[in-house]
Amino acid sequence: MSTPPAAAPHTAAAAGGGGTEGAALEILSRVFGYDAFRGDQAAIIAQVAGGGDAVVLMPTGGGKSLCYQIPSLLRAGTGIVISPLIALMADQVAALEGVGIRAAYLNSTLEPHEAQAVEQQLLAGELDLLYMAPERLVLPRTQELLRRAELALFAIDEAHCVSQWGHDFRPDYLGLSVLAEAFPGVPRIALTATATEATHRELTERLQMQQAAHFVASFDRPNIQYRIEPKSAPREQLLRLITAEHEGESGIVYCLSRRSVEQTAEALVARGIPALPYHAGLDAAVRQDHQERFLRADGLIIVATIAFGMGIDKPDVRFVAHLDLPKSIEGYYQETGRAGRDGLPATAWMAYGLGDVVSQRKFIDTGESSEQFKRNARAHLDAMLALCETVTCRRVQLLRYFGQDAEPCGNCDVCLSPPSTWDATVAAQKLLSALIRLDRERGQKFGAGQVIEVLRGRENERSLQSRHHELSVWGIGEELGEKEWRTVIRQLMARGLVEAEGDYGVLVPGAQAGPVLRGETTVELAVDRTPQRAARSGGRRAAGSARAAESLAPAQRERFEALRAWRTAVAKEKQVPPYMVFSDATLVGIVEAAPTSTQALGAVSGVGAKKLAEYGEAVLEALADGAGS
Incomplete structure (x- = not known):
C-alpha cells in the first residue's frame, strides 16, 4: 500500500511489530502534533497494532480516537470505524482529512453513486479509515464488500450501546458479535467513555471480547x-x-x-x-x-x-x-x-427539585416496559438521586x-461550600405519619402539595371537604415552611423513605420507612445550599476566549485574540469549525512559545506537519500583527 499524504507507511505492525512504538510516536508527532502519549494510549496502540483485541474505557476527551486511528495507519489495510453518529461522520472525516489522513464514510446520507465511489476507494486500498453505522455493517452485502477489502482493524465506538440494561441501548449493536466469527483475523477495539462494571462485563460478553486486553482509565475529569x-x-x-x-x-x-x-x-x-x-x-x-x-x-x-x-x-x-x-x-x-x-x-x-423526582418516578412506573426494565430504570434513578443529595x-x-x-x-x-445538616428524624416521622393517617382514616393519597398543607395546617377546598382538620396530624409540621418541607420530601425520596406512585405521583411510605417511624433510625438531612458561584477571574470577558486565556499576560492576550480572529477567518473560508484549524489550547501554546520561525512553531503541541505546511507562515504573520497592535 502506498504511503498516505502526511501519514506513516502501513508497514510497522505488518512486519511482525518491530519498531511499532517508535512508528506510533512518529505518527503522533508528525500527523497530530503531540510529543507524548497519555495514560494507556501507547499500550493500547501496541496491542491493536500487533493484531490483538482491546476493550478501552476512557473518559471523554481522554484521547480514545488516537487508539484506533494510529493502529489503522500502522497496519496494512483500512480501519473500519463503527459508530452510531451518522450526523457527525462528515465532520469526523473532515477533521481527519485536515491532518492528512485518508478517510471516508458510508451511511444513508450518501447518494448511490457517492456510496459506490467510496466502496471503490476501499477496494483499491485508498482509505486509511472508513466510518459506517452498525446497521449498515451487519448487512450481508456490506460484509461481502469487507471480505474483498484489506482490513486493518474494526473500531467499535460508543461500545456501551450494546448493553441492553445500560442507559443508551442501541439494538443494532447486538449484531456486531458477528465480527468475531466473520473476520477472525482482524483485530477489534471496543471503546466507550461511559460504562459501569456491569456494563463493562456485558459489552465484553456480547461483543465476544473475553480474550481482549482491557484498559480502564480513570473516569475523572478534574477540569x-x-x-x-x-x-x-x-x-x-x-x-x-x-x-x-x-x-x-x-x-x-x-x-x-x-x-x-x-x-x-x-x-x-x-x-x-x-x-x-x-x-x-x-x-x-x-x-x-x-x-x-x-x-x-x-x-x-x-x-x-x-x-x-x-x-x-x-x-x-x-x-x-x-x-x-x-x-x-x-x-x-x-x-x-x-x-x-x-x-x-x-x-x-x-x-x-422535587418535581423532577416525581416526574421521573411516574415516567418509569407508568411506562409499558417490562418489570425487569423498570427495576433497572429505578436503580439508575436512585443512583442519580444519591449523587444530587x-x-x-x-x-x-x-x-x-x-x-x-x-x-x-x-x-x-x-x-x-460543605452543606449544613440537621437531625430531621422528627420531621420524617411527622411526614410519614401524615401519609399513613390520610390513607387509613380518609382513604386518600396526595402529592406533595396537599400533604404539606395538612402538615402546616393550611385550609383549602380539599381540606375542608375531607375534614382534614380533624386528623391528629393536622398542623403538626407548622414549624417548617413549604419550601423546607419540599426539601425534606425530596431528600427522603432520594433515600427510599418516601415514594411517589401512580399517574399523579401520590406520596406513600417507602420500604425503609418502618425503622424511622419506630425511632430505630435517625435521619440526617442537608440544609438546602445557597447557590455558590465559583471563583472566576473578574470582569467581562471577550466572547469565548477568557477561560483559554486566563493564564496569559495582557500583551499575550492581544496576540491570542489576533490568532483567534485569523482562525475564524480561515474556518469560514474552509467552511469548517474553528477547532479543526487549531484548538484554543493550541493557540495558547503558540502565544506562550512566541515562535519566530516555522521550525519553532512546529514544536508547539497540536501543530502537526500538514497544518504547519498549510498554516505556518500565516500563523507567524498573525502573531506578529498581534504583537504590533
Missing part, C-alpha cells in the same frame, strides 16, 4: 466543576450562570421536553444570548443546520434534549447545564463530559458509581 443547586426559577438560574460566569462562551443546555427546549432557547435569545433549539420534533434539515452552526460558531449555546451531543468533538464547550434531572448517572456523566474537552476549566451545572464530594460519589476510588476534589460545590 470540570460539578454543581447542583435547588430548582426555584430554573431559567433565571440558568441566565445567572451564563451572564455571571460564561458570557460569550459556548455551552449546551439539556431539557427533557421539546417544549422546554423551545421555551428556554427563546428566553435566552430574548436576553440577547445567542441560542438554538435541538430536538426530534424539528425538521431533520433544521436539526442538521443547528448542529453545524453550533460546531462552527464561537459563543453559541445549543438547548437540546438528550438526543444531542454524543460524539460532539467541539473542544471549547465551557459549560453543560441541566434544567431537568437526568435519568441515570451514565447519561449525566456522558452529557457533562461534553464540556471542557480541551482540558481547560468547565462547569457542569444542574438545577434539581450527597453531602460529601460529588466527584468521589460519581467515580465510585463507576467502581473507582478518589479523594475529595476540592472543586465541586459540596467541597467548596
Whole structure:
C-alpha cells in the first residue's frame, strides 16, 4: 500500500511489530502534533497494532480516537470505524482529512453513486479509515464488500450501546458479535467513555471480547466543576450562570421536553444570548443546520434534549447545564463530559427539585416496559438521586458509581461550600405519619402539595371537604415552611423513605420507612445550599476566549485574540469549525512559545506537519500583527 499524504507507511505492525512504538510516536508527532502519549494510549496502540483485541474505557476527551486511528495507519489495510453518529461522520472525516489522513464514510446520507465511489476507494486500498453505522455493517452485502477489502482493524465506538440494561441501548449493536466469527483475523477495539462494571462485563460478553486486553482509565475529569443547586426559577438560574460566569462562551443546555427546549432557547435569545433549539420534533434539515452552526460558531449555546451531543468533538464547550434531572448517572456523566474537552476549566451545572423526582418516578412506573426494565430504570434513578443529595464530594460519589476510588476534589460545590445538616428524624416521622393517617382514616393519597398543607395546617377546598382538620396530624409540621418541607420530601425520596406512585405521583411510605417511624433510625438531612458561584477571574470577558486565556499576560492576550480572529477567518473560508484549524489550547501554546520561525512553531503541541505546511507562515504573520497592535 502506498504511503498516505502526511501519514506513516502501513508497514510497522505488518512486519511482525518491530519498531511499532517508535512508528506510533512518529505518527503522533508528525500527523497530530503531540510529543507524548497519555495514560494507556501507547499500550493500547501496541496491542491493536500487533493484531490483538482491546476493550478501552476512557473518559471523554481522554484521547480514545488516537487508539484506533494510529493502529489503522500502522497496519496494512483500512480501519473500519463503527459508530452510531451518522450526523457527525462528515465532520469526523473532515477533521481527519485536515491532518492528512485518508478517510471516508458510508451511511444513508450518501447518494448511490457517492456510496459506490467510496466502496471503490476501499477496494483499491485508498482509505486509511472508513466510518459506517452498525446497521449498515451487519448487512450481508456490506460484509461481502469487507471480505474483498484489506482490513486493518474494526473500531467499535460508543461500545456501551450494546448493553441492553445500560442507559443508551442501541439494538443494532447486538449484531456486531458477528465480527468475531466473520473476520477472525482482524483485530477489534471496543471503546466507550461511559460504562459501569456491569456494563463493562456485558459489552465484553456480547461483543465476544473475553480474550481482549482491557484498559480502564480513570473516569475523572478534574477540569470540570460539578454543581447542583435547588430548582426555584430554573431559567433565571440558568441566565445567572451564563451572564455571571460564561458570557460569550459556548455551552449546551439539556431539557427533557421539546417544549422546554423551545421555551428556554427563546428566553435566552430574548436576553440577547445567542441560542438554538435541538430536538426530534424539528425538521431533520433544521436539526442538521443547528448542529453545524453550533460546531462552527464561537459563543453559541445549543438547548437540546438528550438526543444531542454524543460524539460532539467541539473542544471549547465551557459549560453543560441541566434544567431537568437526568435519568441515570451514565447519561449525566456522558452529557457533562461534553464540556471542557480541551482540558481547560468547565462547569457542569444542574438545577434539581422535587418535581423532577416525581416526574421521573411516574415516567418509569407508568411506562409499558417490562418489570425487569423498570427495576433497572429505578436503580439508575436512585443512583442519580444519591449523587444530587450527597453531602460529601460529588466527584468521589460519581467515580465510585463507576467502581473507582478518589479523594475529595476540592472543586465541586459540596467541597467548596460543605452543606449544613440537621437531625430531621422528627420531621420524617411527622411526614410519614401524615401519609399513613390520610390513607387509613380518609382513604386518600396526595402529592406533595396537599400533604404539606395538612402538615402546616393550611385550609383549602380539599381540606375542608375531607375534614382534614380533624386528623391528629393536622398542623403538626407548622414549624417548617413549604419550601423546607419540599426539601425534606425530596431528600427522603432520594433515600427510599418516601415514594411517589401512580399517574399523579401520590406520596406513600417507602420500604425503609418502618425503622424511622419506630425511632430505630435517625435521619440526617442537608440544609438546602445557597447557590455558590465559583471563583472566576473578574470582569467581562471577550466572547469565548477568557477561560483559554486566563493564564496569559495582557500583551499575550492581544496576540491570542489576533490568532483567534485569523482562525475564524480561515474556518469560514474552509467552511469548517474553528477547532479543526487549531484548538484554543493550541493557540495558547503558540502565544506562550512566541515562535519566530516555522521550525519553532512546529514544536508547539497540536501543530502537526500538514497544518504547519498549510498554516505556518500565516500563523507567524498573525502573531506578529498581534504583537504590533
